[in-house]
Amino acid sequence: MTHVLITGGSSGIGLEVARIYVGRGHRVSLIARGLAALDAAKVSLETEGGGQVQxxxxxVADADAVQAAIRACETVFGPCDILICSAGIVAPARFEDQTAADADRQVAVNLSGSMHSVRAVYASMLARHQGRIMLVSSGAGLMGIPGYAAYCASKFALRGFAEALRSEAKPRGVVVSICFPPDTQTPQLERERAARPAEAEVIMGQVKPWKAEAVARQMVRALDQGRFEVYFGLTLLALGRLAPLVRPFVDRYFDRLIRGVQR
Known part of the structure:
Protein backbone atom coordinates (compact mmCIF):
# COMPACT_ATOMS: atom_id res chain seq x y z
CA MET A 1 0.00 0.00 0.00
CA THR A 2 1.34 3.45 -0.95
CA HIS A 3 2.64 5.61 1.90
CA VAL A 4 2.16 9.35 1.28
CA LEU A 5 3.91 11.73 3.66
CA ILE A 6 2.84 15.39 3.73
CA THR A 7 4.55 18.18 5.63
CA GLY A 8 2.27 21.08 6.41
CA GLY A 9 -0.54 18.55 6.18
CA SER A 10 -2.78 19.83 8.95
CA SER A 11 -4.45 22.56 6.88
CA GLY A 12 -4.67 24.31 3.53
CA ILE A 13 -3.19 22.72 0.41
CA GLY A 14 -1.47 19.93 2.33
CA LEU A 15 -4.73 18.81 3.95
CA GLU A 16 -6.55 18.81 0.60
CA VAL A 17 -3.79 16.69 -0.95
CA ALA A 18 -4.15 14.31 1.99
CA ARG A 19 -7.90 14.13 1.36
CA ILE A 20 -7.30 12.95 -2.20
CA TYR A 21 -4.85 10.23 -1.22
CA VAL A 22 -6.97 9.03 1.70
CA GLY A 23 -9.86 8.76 -0.76
CA ARG A 24 -7.67 6.48 -2.87
CA GLY A 25 -7.16 4.19 0.10
CA HIS A 26 -3.50 5.08 0.70
CA ARG A 27 -1.67 5.34 3.99
CA VAL A 28 -1.14 9.03 4.75
CA SER A 29 1.19 10.61 7.31
CA LEU A 30 0.78 14.26 8.25
CA ILE A 31 3.57 16.35 9.78
CA ALA A 32 3.13 19.87 11.13
CA ARG A 33 4.06 21.87 14.23
CA GLY A 34 0.72 21.91 16.04
CA LEU A 35 -0.49 18.61 17.46
CA ALA A 36 -4.04 19.89 18.06
CA ALA A 37 -4.44 20.87 14.39
CA LEU A 38 -2.94 17.54 13.31
CA ASP A 39 -5.36 15.59 15.49
CA ALA A 40 -8.29 17.57 14.09
CA ALA A 41 -7.11 16.87 10.53
CA LYS A 42 -6.77 13.16 11.31
CA VAL A 43 -10.33 12.98 12.66
CA SER A 44 -11.65 14.85 9.61
CA LEU A 45 -9.88 12.55 7.17
CA GLU A 46 -10.80 9.35 8.98
CA THR A 47 -14.45 10.41 9.11
CA GLU A 48 -14.48 10.43 5.31
CA GLY A 49 -13.09 6.88 5.24
CA GLY A 50 -10.70 5.26 2.80
CA GLY A 51 -7.05 5.14 3.76
CA GLN A 52 -5.24 5.12 7.05
CA VAL A 53 -3.95 8.32 8.69
CA GLN A 54 -1.30 9.04 11.29
CA VAL A 60 10.52 21.18 9.50
CA ALA A 61 13.18 23.85 10.10
CA ASP A 62 14.67 21.50 12.71
CA ALA A 63 16.48 18.79 10.73
CA ASP A 64 16.70 16.34 13.62
CA ALA A 65 13.06 16.81 14.62
CA VAL A 66 11.67 16.29 11.13
CA GLN A 67 13.89 13.26 10.57
CA ALA A 68 12.67 11.71 13.82
CA ALA A 69 9.03 12.41 12.90
CA ILE A 70 9.43 10.85 9.46
CA ARG A 71 11.20 7.80 10.90
CA ALA A 72 8.32 7.33 13.35
CA CYS A 73 5.80 7.51 10.49
CA GLU A 74 7.77 5.04 8.38
CA THR A 75 8.00 2.62 11.29
CA VAL A 76 4.21 2.31 11.22
CA PHE A 77 3.36 2.70 7.51
CA GLY A 78 6.58 1.60 5.82
CA PRO A 79 8.97 3.60 3.61
CA CYS A 80 7.70 6.84 2.14
CA ASP A 81 6.59 6.43 -1.48
CA ILE A 82 5.36 9.99 -2.09
CA LEU A 83 6.64 13.07 -0.25
CA ILE A 84 4.75 16.39 -0.46
CA CYS A 85 6.73 19.31 0.98
CA SER A 86 3.85 21.68 1.69
CA ALA A 87 5.01 23.22 4.98
CA GLY A 88 5.63 26.95 4.54
CA ILE A 89 5.28 30.34 6.13
CA VAL A 90 5.06 33.90 4.88
CA ALA A 91 5.49 37.19 6.75
CA PRO A 92 4.99 40.13 4.39
CA ALA A 93 6.86 43.35 5.15
CA ARG A 94 9.00 45.83 3.30
CA PHE A 95 12.61 44.71 3.54
CA GLU A 96 13.69 47.67 5.65
CA ASP A 97 10.90 46.98 8.14
CA GLN A 98 11.38 43.23 8.49
CA THR A 99 13.53 41.81 11.27
CA ALA A 100 16.39 39.49 10.43
CA ALA A 101 14.70 36.82 12.52
CA ASP A 102 11.48 36.97 10.46
CA ALA A 103 13.41 36.85 7.20
CA ASP A 104 15.61 33.97 8.34
CA ARG A 105 12.61 32.02 9.60
CA GLN A 106 10.96 32.08 6.16
CA VAL A 107 14.12 30.75 4.52
CA ALA A 108 14.54 28.14 7.27
CA VAL A 109 11.02 26.75 6.86
CA ASN A 110 10.36 27.19 3.14
CA LEU A 111 13.77 26.20 1.77
CA SER A 112 15.76 24.39 4.45
CA GLY A 113 12.63 22.67 5.77
CA SER A 114 11.95 21.18 2.35
CA MET A 115 15.56 20.04 2.04
CA HIS A 116 15.47 18.45 5.50
CA SER A 117 12.28 16.59 4.61
CA VAL A 118 13.67 15.32 1.31
CA ARG A 119 16.91 14.22 2.95
CA ALA A 120 14.96 12.11 5.45
CA VAL A 121 13.36 9.96 2.70
CA TYR A 122 15.75 10.29 -0.23
CA ALA A 123 18.27 7.54 0.56
CA SER A 124 15.50 4.98 0.93
CA MET A 125 13.91 6.05 -2.36
CA LEU A 126 17.24 5.73 -4.15
CA ALA A 127 17.84 2.30 -2.65
CA ARG A 128 14.41 1.15 -3.90
CA HIS A 129 14.78 2.94 -7.27
CA GLN A 130 11.34 4.47 -6.83
CA GLY A 131 9.64 7.41 -5.18
CA ARG A 132 8.00 10.73 -5.95
CA ILE A 133 8.71 14.13 -4.42
CA MET A 134 6.62 17.29 -4.81
CA LEU A 135 8.13 20.60 -3.69
CA VAL A 136 5.65 23.42 -3.16
CA SER A 137 7.04 26.76 -4.32
CA SER A 138 4.76 29.71 -5.14
CA GLY A 139 3.85 32.21 -7.81
CA ALA A 140 6.23 34.36 -5.76
CA GLY A 141 8.94 31.92 -6.84
CA LEU A 142 8.52 33.20 -10.41
CA MET A 143 8.63 36.97 -9.92
CA GLY A 144 9.79 39.39 -7.26
CA ILE A 145 6.98 41.02 -5.28
CA PRO A 146 7.41 44.11 -3.09
CA GLY A 147 7.04 43.25 0.57
CA TYR A 148 8.02 39.63 -0.04
CA ALA A 149 11.81 39.78 -0.39
CA ALA A 150 12.61 36.93 2.01
CA TYR A 151 9.65 34.83 0.92
CA CYS A 152 10.52 35.23 -2.76
CA ALA A 153 14.14 34.35 -2.02
CA SER A 154 13.09 31.12 -0.33
CA LYS A 155 10.66 30.13 -3.08
CA PHE A 156 12.98 31.05 -5.98
CA ALA A 157 15.68 28.93 -4.33
CA LEU A 158 13.35 25.93 -4.21
CA ARG A 159 13.30 25.91 -8.01
CA GLY A 160 17.08 25.69 -8.17
CA PHE A 161 17.03 22.88 -5.64
CA ALA A 162 14.31 21.05 -7.59
CA GLU A 163 16.14 21.36 -10.91
CA ALA A 164 19.42 20.06 -9.50
CA LEU A 165 17.74 17.26 -7.54
CA ARG A 166 15.69 16.21 -10.57
CA SER A 167 18.85 15.77 -12.63
CA GLU A 168 20.42 13.62 -9.90
CA ALA A 169 17.30 11.60 -9.10
CA LYS A 170 15.69 10.84 -12.46
CA PRO A 171 18.30 8.33 -13.72
CA ARG A 172 17.94 6.51 -10.40
CA GLY A 173 14.18 6.05 -10.52
CA VAL A 174 13.04 8.93 -8.30
CA VAL A 175 10.70 11.56 -9.76
CA VAL A 176 11.02 15.17 -8.54
CA SER A 177 8.32 17.78 -9.19
CA ILE A 178 7.78 21.40 -8.21
CA CYS A 179 4.60 23.48 -8.29
CA PHE A 180 3.98 27.23 -8.20
CA PRO A 181 0.56 27.91 -6.65
CA PRO A 182 -1.03 31.38 -6.79
CA ASP A 183 -2.81 32.91 -3.81
CA THR A 184 -4.87 30.05 -2.41
CA GLN A 185 -7.89 30.20 -0.11
CA THR A 186 -6.35 28.96 3.14
CA PRO A 187 -6.27 30.23 6.74
CA GLN A 188 -2.72 31.43 6.11
CA LEU A 189 -3.85 33.68 3.23
CA GLU A 190 -6.22 35.62 5.50
CA ARG A 191 -3.43 36.29 8.00
CA GLU A 192 -1.02 37.19 5.23
CA ARG A 193 -3.31 39.69 3.50
CA ALA A 194 -3.77 41.62 6.74
CA ALA A 195 -0.02 42.39 6.72
CA ARG A 196 0.46 42.71 2.94
CA PRO A 197 1.80 46.10 1.76
CA ALA A 198 -0.40 47.98 -0.70
CA GLU A 199 2.25 47.65 -3.43
CA ALA A 200 2.03 43.87 -3.16
CA GLU A 201 -1.75 43.82 -3.25
CA VAL A 202 -1.66 45.76 -6.54
CA ILE A 203 0.31 42.89 -8.08
CA MET A 204 -1.15 39.87 -6.32
CA GLY A 205 -4.71 41.12 -6.51
CA GLN A 206 -4.56 40.70 -10.30
CA VAL A 207 -5.22 36.96 -9.88
CA LYS A 208 -8.28 35.62 -8.06
CA PRO A 209 -7.28 33.20 -5.26
CA TRP A 210 -7.68 29.54 -6.12
CA LYS A 211 -9.49 27.04 -3.95
CA ALA A 212 -7.15 24.72 -2.08
CA GLU A 213 -8.96 21.68 -3.49
CA ALA A 214 -8.29 22.81 -7.07
CA VAL A 215 -4.60 23.34 -6.37
CA ALA A 216 -4.38 19.92 -4.70
CA ARG A 217 -6.05 18.18 -7.65
CA GLN A 218 -3.54 19.62 -10.11
CA MET A 219 -0.62 18.68 -7.86
CA VAL A 220 -1.76 15.07 -7.54
CA ARG A 221 -2.45 14.82 -11.27
CA ALA A 222 1.08 16.04 -11.99
CA LEU A 223 2.51 13.47 -9.59
CA ASP A 224 0.49 10.73 -11.29
CA GLN A 225 1.89 11.82 -14.65
CA GLY A 226 5.46 12.34 -13.45
CA ARG A 227 5.58 15.98 -14.60
CA PHE A 228 8.37 18.19 -13.30
CA GLU A 229 6.75 21.65 -13.29
CA VAL A 230 3.17 22.49 -12.32
CA TYR A 231 1.67 25.91 -13.04
CA PHE A 232 -1.78 27.25 -12.22
CA GLY A 233 -3.38 29.48 -14.84
CA LEU A 234 -2.02 31.14 -17.96
CA THR A 235 -0.31 34.03 -16.14
CA LEU A 236 1.91 31.79 -14.04
CA LEU A 237 2.50 29.45 -16.98
CA ALA A 238 3.76 32.40 -19.05
CA LEU A 239 6.01 33.58 -16.21
CA GLY A 240 7.37 30.09 -15.71
CA ARG A 241 8.06 29.29 -19.34
CA LEU A 242 8.72 32.73 -20.87
CA ALA A 243 10.07 34.75 -17.94
CA PRO A 244 13.16 36.24 -19.68
CA LEU A 245 10.96 37.45 -22.55
CA VAL A 246 7.95 38.76 -20.66
CA ARG A 247 9.62 40.01 -17.46
CA PRO A 248 10.58 43.49 -18.80
CA PHE A 249 6.99 44.12 -19.90
CA VAL A 250 5.54 42.75 -16.66
CA ASP A 251 7.95 44.86 -14.59
CA ARG A 252 7.08 48.06 -16.44
CA TYR A 253 3.37 47.40 -16.06
CA PHE A 254 3.57 46.76 -12.32
CA ASP A 255 6.01 49.64 -11.77
CA ARG A 256 3.32 52.00 -13.07
CA LEU A 257 0.70 50.47 -10.77
CA ILE A 258 3.01 50.70 -7.78
CA ARG A 259 3.85 54.36 -8.45
CA GLY A 260 0.12 55.05 -8.45
CA VAL A 261 -0.25 53.47 -5.01
CA GLN A 262 2.75 55.33 -3.58
CA ARG A 263 1.56 58.78 -4.67
Whole structure:
Protein backbone atom coordinates (compact mmCIF):
# COMPACT_ATOMS: atom_id res chain seq x y z
CA MET A 1 0.00 0.00 0.00
CA THR A 2 1.34 3.45 -0.95
CA HIS A 3 2.64 5.61 1.90
CA VAL A 4 2.16 9.35 1.28
CA LEU A 5 3.91 11.73 3.66
CA ILE A 6 2.84 15.39 3.73
CA THR A 7 4.55 18.18 5.63
CA GLY A 8 2.27 21.08 6.41
CA GLY A 9 -0.54 18.55 6.18
CA SER A 10 -2.78 19.83 8.95
CA SER A 11 -4.45 22.56 6.88
CA GLY A 12 -4.67 24.31 3.53
CA ILE A 13 -3.19 22.72 0.41
CA GLY A 14 -1.47 19.93 2.33
CA LEU A 15 -4.73 18.81 3.95
CA GLU A 16 -6.55 18.81 0.60
CA VAL A 17 -3.79 16.69 -0.95
CA ALA A 18 -4.15 14.31 1.99
CA ARG A 19 -7.90 14.13 1.36
CA ILE A 20 -7.30 12.95 -2.20
CA TYR A 21 -4.85 10.23 -1.22
CA VAL A 22 -6.97 9.03 1.70
CA GLY A 23 -9.86 8.76 -0.76
CA ARG A 24 -7.67 6.48 -2.87
CA GLY A 25 -7.16 4.19 0.10
CA HIS A 26 -3.50 5.08 0.70
CA ARG A 27 -1.67 5.34 3.99
CA VAL A 28 -1.14 9.03 4.75
CA SER A 29 1.19 10.61 7.31
CA LEU A 30 0.78 14.26 8.25
CA ILE A 31 3.57 16.35 9.78
CA ALA A 32 3.13 19.87 11.13
CA ARG A 33 4.06 21.87 14.23
CA GLY A 34 0.72 21.91 16.04
CA LEU A 35 -0.49 18.61 17.46
CA ALA A 36 -4.04 19.89 18.06
CA ALA A 37 -4.44 20.87 14.39
CA LEU A 38 -2.94 17.54 13.31
CA ASP A 39 -5.36 15.59 15.49
CA ALA A 40 -8.29 17.57 14.09
CA ALA A 41 -7.11 16.87 10.53
CA LYS A 42 -6.77 13.16 11.31
CA VAL A 43 -10.33 12.98 12.66
CA SER A 44 -11.65 14.85 9.61
CA LEU A 45 -9.88 12.55 7.17
CA GLU A 46 -10.80 9.35 8.98
CA THR A 47 -14.45 10.41 9.11
CA GLU A 48 -14.48 10.43 5.31
CA GLY A 49 -13.09 6.88 5.24
CA GLY A 50 -10.70 5.26 2.80
CA GLY A 51 -7.05 5.14 3.76
CA GLN A 52 -5.24 5.12 7.05
CA VAL A 53 -3.95 8.32 8.69
CA GLN A 54 -1.30 9.04 11.29
CA UNK A 55 0.25 12.29 12.50
CA UNK A 56 3.55 13.49 13.97
CA UNK A 57 4.40 16.94 15.29
CA UNK A 58 7.67 18.54 14.18
CA UNK A 59 9.09 21.85 12.97
CA VAL A 60 10.52 21.18 9.50
CA ALA A 61 13.18 23.85 10.10
CA ASP A 62 14.67 21.50 12.71
CA ALA A 63 16.48 18.79 10.73
CA ASP A 64 16.70 16.34 13.62
CA ALA A 65 13.06 16.81 14.62
CA VAL A 66 11.67 16.29 11.13
CA GLN A 67 13.89 13.26 10.57
CA ALA A 68 12.67 11.71 13.82
CA ALA A 69 9.03 12.41 12.90
CA ILE A 70 9.43 10.85 9.46
CA ARG A 71 11.20 7.80 10.90
CA ALA A 72 8.32 7.33 13.35
CA CYS A 73 5.80 7.51 10.49
CA GLU A 74 7.77 5.04 8.38
CA THR A 75 8.00 2.62 11.29
CA VAL A 76 4.21 2.31 11.22
CA PHE A 77 3.36 2.70 7.51
CA GLY A 78 6.58 1.60 5.82
CA PRO A 79 8.97 3.60 3.61
CA CYS A 80 7.70 6.84 2.14
CA ASP A 81 6.59 6.43 -1.48
CA ILE A 82 5.36 9.99 -2.09
CA LEU A 83 6.64 13.07 -0.25
CA ILE A 84 4.75 16.39 -0.46
CA CYS A 85 6.73 19.31 0.98
CA SER A 86 3.85 21.68 1.69
CA ALA A 87 5.01 23.22 4.98
CA GLY A 88 5.63 26.95 4.54
CA ILE A 89 5.28 30.34 6.13
CA VAL A 90 5.06 33.90 4.88
CA ALA A 91 5.49 37.19 6.75
CA PRO A 92 4.99 40.13 4.39
CA ALA A 93 6.86 43.35 5.15
CA ARG A 94 9.00 45.83 3.30
CA PHE A 95 12.61 44.71 3.54
CA GLU A 96 13.69 47.67 5.65
CA ASP A 97 10.90 46.98 8.14
CA GLN A 98 11.38 43.23 8.49
CA THR A 99 13.53 41.81 11.27
CA ALA A 100 16.39 39.49 10.43
CA ALA A 101 14.70 36.82 12.52
CA ASP A 102 11.48 36.97 10.46
CA ALA A 103 13.41 36.85 7.20
CA ASP A 104 15.61 33.97 8.34
CA ARG A 105 12.61 32.02 9.60
CA GLN A 106 10.96 32.08 6.16
CA VAL A 107 14.12 30.75 4.52
CA ALA A 108 14.54 28.14 7.27
CA VAL A 109 11.02 26.75 6.86
CA ASN A 110 10.36 27.19 3.14
CA LEU A 111 13.77 26.20 1.77
CA SER A 112 15.76 24.39 4.45
CA GLY A 113 12.63 22.67 5.77
CA SER A 114 11.95 21.18 2.35
CA MET A 115 15.56 20.04 2.04
CA HIS A 116 15.47 18.45 5.50
CA SER A 117 12.28 16.59 4.61
CA VAL A 118 13.67 15.32 1.31
CA ARG A 119 16.91 14.22 2.95
CA ALA A 120 14.96 12.11 5.45
CA VAL A 121 13.36 9.96 2.70
CA TYR A 122 15.75 10.29 -0.23
CA ALA A 123 18.27 7.54 0.56
CA SER A 124 15.50 4.98 0.93
CA MET A 125 13.91 6.05 -2.36
CA LEU A 126 17.24 5.73 -4.15
CA ALA A 127 17.84 2.30 -2.65
CA ARG A 128 14.41 1.15 -3.90
CA HIS A 129 14.78 2.94 -7.27
CA GLN A 130 11.34 4.47 -6.83
CA GLY A 131 9.64 7.41 -5.18
CA ARG A 132 8.00 10.73 -5.95
CA ILE A 133 8.71 14.13 -4.42
CA MET A 134 6.62 17.29 -4.81
CA LEU A 135 8.13 20.60 -3.69
CA VAL A 136 5.65 23.42 -3.16
CA SER A 137 7.04 26.76 -4.32
CA SER A 138 4.76 29.71 -5.14
CA GLY A 139 3.85 32.21 -7.81
CA ALA A 140 6.23 34.36 -5.76
CA GLY A 141 8.94 31.92 -6.84
CA LEU A 142 8.52 33.20 -10.41
CA MET A 143 8.63 36.97 -9.92
CA GLY A 144 9.79 39.39 -7.26
CA ILE A 145 6.98 41.02 -5.28
CA PRO A 146 7.41 44.11 -3.09
CA GLY A 147 7.04 43.25 0.57
CA TYR A 148 8.02 39.63 -0.04
CA ALA A 149 11.81 39.78 -0.39
CA ALA A 150 12.61 36.93 2.01
CA TYR A 151 9.65 34.83 0.92
CA CYS A 152 10.52 35.23 -2.76
CA ALA A 153 14.14 34.35 -2.02
CA SER A 154 13.09 31.12 -0.33
CA LYS A 155 10.66 30.13 -3.08
CA PHE A 156 12.98 31.05 -5.98
CA ALA A 157 15.68 28.93 -4.33
CA LEU A 158 13.35 25.93 -4.21
CA ARG A 159 13.30 25.91 -8.01
CA GLY A 160 17.08 25.69 -8.17
CA PHE A 161 17.03 22.88 -5.64
CA ALA A 162 14.31 21.05 -7.59
CA GLU A 163 16.14 21.36 -10.91
CA ALA A 164 19.42 20.06 -9.50
CA LEU A 165 17.74 17.26 -7.54
CA ARG A 166 15.69 16.21 -10.57
CA SER A 167 18.85 15.77 -12.63
CA GLU A 168 20.42 13.62 -9.90
CA ALA A 169 17.30 11.60 -9.10
CA LYS A 170 15.69 10.84 -12.46
CA PRO A 171 18.30 8.33 -13.72
CA ARG A 172 17.94 6.51 -10.40
CA GLY A 173 14.18 6.05 -10.52
CA VAL A 174 13.04 8.93 -8.30
CA VAL A 175 10.70 11.56 -9.76
CA VAL A 176 11.02 15.17 -8.54
CA SER A 177 8.32 17.78 -9.19
CA ILE A 178 7.78 21.40 -8.21
CA CYS A 179 4.60 23.48 -8.29
CA PHE A 180 3.98 27.23 -8.20
CA PRO A 181 0.56 27.91 -6.65
CA PRO A 182 -1.03 31.38 -6.79
CA ASP A 183 -2.81 32.91 -3.81
CA THR A 184 -4.87 30.05 -2.41
CA GLN A 185 -7.89 30.20 -0.11
CA THR A 186 -6.35 28.96 3.14
CA PRO A 187 -6.27 30.23 6.74
CA GLN A 188 -2.72 31.43 6.11
CA LEU A 189 -3.85 33.68 3.23
CA GLU A 190 -6.22 35.62 5.50
CA ARG A 191 -3.43 36.29 8.00
CA GLU A 192 -1.02 37.19 5.23
CA ARG A 193 -3.31 39.69 3.50
CA ALA A 194 -3.77 41.62 6.74
CA ALA A 195 -0.02 42.39 6.72
CA ARG A 196 0.46 42.71 2.94
CA PRO A 197 1.80 46.10 1.76
CA ALA A 198 -0.40 47.98 -0.70
CA GLU A 199 2.25 47.65 -3.43
CA ALA A 200 2.03 43.87 -3.16
CA GLU A 201 -1.75 43.82 -3.25
CA VAL A 202 -1.66 45.76 -6.54
CA ILE A 203 0.31 42.89 -8.08
CA MET A 204 -1.15 39.87 -6.32
CA GLY A 205 -4.71 41.12 -6.51
CA GLN A 206 -4.56 40.70 -10.30
CA VAL A 207 -5.22 36.96 -9.88
CA LYS A 208 -8.28 35.62 -8.06
CA PRO A 209 -7.28 33.20 -5.26
CA TRP A 210 -7.68 29.54 -6.12
CA LYS A 211 -9.49 27.04 -3.95
CA ALA A 212 -7.15 24.72 -2.08
CA GLU A 213 -8.96 21.68 -3.49
CA ALA A 214 -8.29 22.81 -7.07
CA VAL A 215 -4.60 23.34 -6.37
CA ALA A 216 -4.38 19.92 -4.70
CA ARG A 217 -6.05 18.18 -7.65
CA GLN A 218 -3.54 19.62 -10.11
CA MET A 219 -0.62 18.68 -7.86
CA VAL A 220 -1.76 15.07 -7.54
CA ARG A 221 -2.45 14.82 -11.27
CA ALA A 222 1.08 16.04 -11.99
CA LEU A 223 2.51 13.47 -9.59
CA ASP A 224 0.49 10.73 -11.29
CA GLN A 225 1.89 11.82 -14.65
CA GLY A 226 5.46 12.34 -13.45
CA ARG A 227 5.58 15.98 -14.60
CA PHE A 228 8.37 18.19 -13.30
CA GLU A 229 6.75 21.65 -13.29
CA VAL A 230 3.17 22.49 -12.32
CA TYR A 231 1.67 25.91 -13.04
CA PHE A 232 -1.78 27.25 -12.22
CA GLY A 233 -3.38 29.48 -14.84
CA LEU A 234 -2.02 31.14 -17.96
CA THR A 235 -0.31 34.03 -16.14
CA LEU A 236 1.91 31.79 -14.04
CA LEU A 237 2.50 29.45 -16.98
CA ALA A 238 3.76 32.40 -19.05
CA LEU A 239 6.01 33.58 -16.21
CA GLY A 240 7.37 30.09 -15.71
CA ARG A 241 8.06 29.29 -19.34
CA LEU A 242 8.72 32.73 -20.87
CA ALA A 243 10.07 34.75 -17.94
CA PRO A 244 13.16 36.24 -19.68
CA LEU A 245 10.96 37.45 -22.55
CA VAL A 246 7.95 38.76 -20.66
CA ARG A 247 9.62 40.01 -17.46
CA PRO A 248 10.58 43.49 -18.80
CA PHE A 249 6.99 44.12 -19.90
CA VAL A 250 5.54 42.75 -16.66
CA ASP A 251 7.95 44.86 -14.59
CA ARG A 252 7.08 48.06 -16.44
CA TYR A 253 3.37 47.40 -16.06
CA PHE A 254 3.57 46.76 -12.32
CA ASP A 255 6.01 49.64 -11.77
CA ARG A 256 3.32 52.00 -13.07
CA LEU A 257 0.70 50.47 -10.77
CA ILE A 258 3.01 50.70 -7.78
CA ARG A 259 3.85 54.36 -8.45
CA GLY A 260 0.12 55.05 -8.45
CA VAL A 261 -0.25 53.47 -5.01
CA GLN A 262 2.75 55.33 -3.58
CA ARG A 263 1.56 58.78 -4.67
Missing amino acids: VAAAD
